[in-house]
Amino acid sequence: MRQVNLGIIGGGTVGGGVFQAIQRNGPLMSCRLGVQLHVARVAVRDLRKKRAVKIPAALLTTDWQSVVADPAVNLVVELMGGTTTARQVVLAALKLGKPVVTANKALLSAHGEELFEAAQKSGANLYYEASVAGGIPIIKVLREGLIGNRITRLYGIVNGTCNYILTRMKNEGADFGEVLADAQKLGYAETPPDLDVDGHDAAHKTGILASLAHGFWVNPKQIHVEGIRQITSLDIQFATQLGYTIKLLGVVKQNETTTGPKRNGCAPVQVSVYPALVPNSHVLASVNGVFNAVFVRGDVVGDTLYYGRGAGQDATASAVLSDLADAALDLKCGTKSRIPPFVPHERDGTVLPMDEVVSRYYVRLNVVDKPGVFARIATVLAKSKIGISSIIQPEGHAGETVPVILMIHDAPNSAMRNALARISKLGAVKGEPVMIRVESFE
Ligand SMILES: NC(=O)c1ccc[n+]([C@@H]2O[C@H](COP(=O)([O-])OP(=O)(O)OC[C@H]3O[C@@H](n4cnc5c(N)ncnc54)[C@H](OP(=O)(O)O)[C@@H]3O)[C@@H](O)[C@H]2O)c1
Secondary structure (H helix, E strand, O other): OOEEEEEEEOOOHHHHHHHHHHHHHHHHHHHHHOOEEEEEEEEOOOOOOOOOOOOOHHHEEOOHHHHHHOOOOOEEEEOOOOOOHHHHHHHHHHHOOOOEEEOOHHHHHHHHHHHHHHHHHHOOOEEOHHHOOOOOOHHHHHHHHOOOOOEEEEEEEOOHHHHHHHHHHHHHOOOHHHHHHHHHHHOOOOOOOHHHHOOHHHHHHHHHHHHHHHOOOOOHHHOEEOOOOOOOHHHHHHHHHOOEEEEEEEEEEEOOOOOOOOEOOEOOEEEEEEEEEEEOOOHHHHOOOOEEEEEEEEOOOEEEEEEEEOOOHHHHHHHHHHHHHHHHHHHHHOOOOOOOOOOOOOOOOOEOOHHHOEEEEEEEEEEEOOOOHHHHHHHHHHHOOOOEEEEEOOOOOOOOEEEEEEEEEEEEHHHHHHHHHHHHOOOOEEEEEEEEEEOOOO
């Protein structure tokens, strides 16, 4: 095959970006691959819509089914988003034996297991590089570059909107609401912003990375998710004074020694998304603005880091092009991909329940400034077998109540939550305690 005909479903931000990138670098790719990528048809919702990237009218249709079924289309590119029609698009293409490229993390998170099974049955592949961390080729890294490693740690800053908000809160001392409103005006945050700021988008991506790294499909319901709405400029300021930066992290950890008993012969994997204090000496603390980064530790390679733009038209188009190249080479050579995009290989894999996850913590309490208060708080923690590594009462906060920061040693999540519930009932403690995990990257 000297030419691969693409049927693209979606001509919006990413679809337009892919169309434009093929016009720009199609000839270069064709030299490198020995096969030409040709956009045969593009399905959109509204033919009259003004598009930032012009797509010739002759290519456009509103009938995605006719694009998928078109015998001239060899490769289907799903760039419409959503989880209902997009699922039908992918299943219909695979049923016809056509490989599919998608950028749709929500779709994979919700229906990944079904879609990869359909791909396996059909003999066609499903590619998804653009679904996680935009322009960073992290899927290829896990699938190919680190294939000889067990992945013991993976930490991702995978939501650009949250990273942009947290970066500006730190740099400007601004509040969450203020920066969010500005980010929405500038187009860095959606309206409503819930999918991003409540951590769900990061959870979709973290689940995909965890599944790929550990070889079993992680059910999104098993991922513990916390967003960044509750992060205040006060906590960012205290974290800075203590030598930390707050980041929203996707965390995937497997630890043979500290995660308790093995289940079905393999150690359970922590898969969670939460804001965490990252030591300023760690490289992830300096990933700022809309940039993404993924830190991966393999048992053979050691620590590795991948950094780049996590979203946007061009970065995402770059990831789609990489998948198009893989799929086009498979079609040209008449083979399935040398390394299939997802192979379930750890059928007994399980997710560690969040209650059993052990972390260090930053806790901020508002307490009445009286003698004996610290002793009462320390007693509650001691009864729960939770050790305090330091207590700090930041200066310059006079008033009826004052903030107190506790840095807590490793403790299970459930024990910490129960202890904080008891501490919040002490008469001298006002308001809800703030608890943020501290990541040590050990
Ligand atoms: N934007 C990013 O930076 C980014 C980054 C990584 C991954 N992604 C993923 O990429 C996918 C696309 O995102 P996007 O930002 O490009 O979205 P978008 O700008 O809203 O584009 C969606 C496209 O799909 C078309 N469409 C919607 N329903 C359709 C239907 N029933 N039949 C035919 N076409 C239909 C729309 O047509 P009209 O143009 O006529 O409305 C539009 O062209 C999503 O899964 C998203 O999560 C996006």
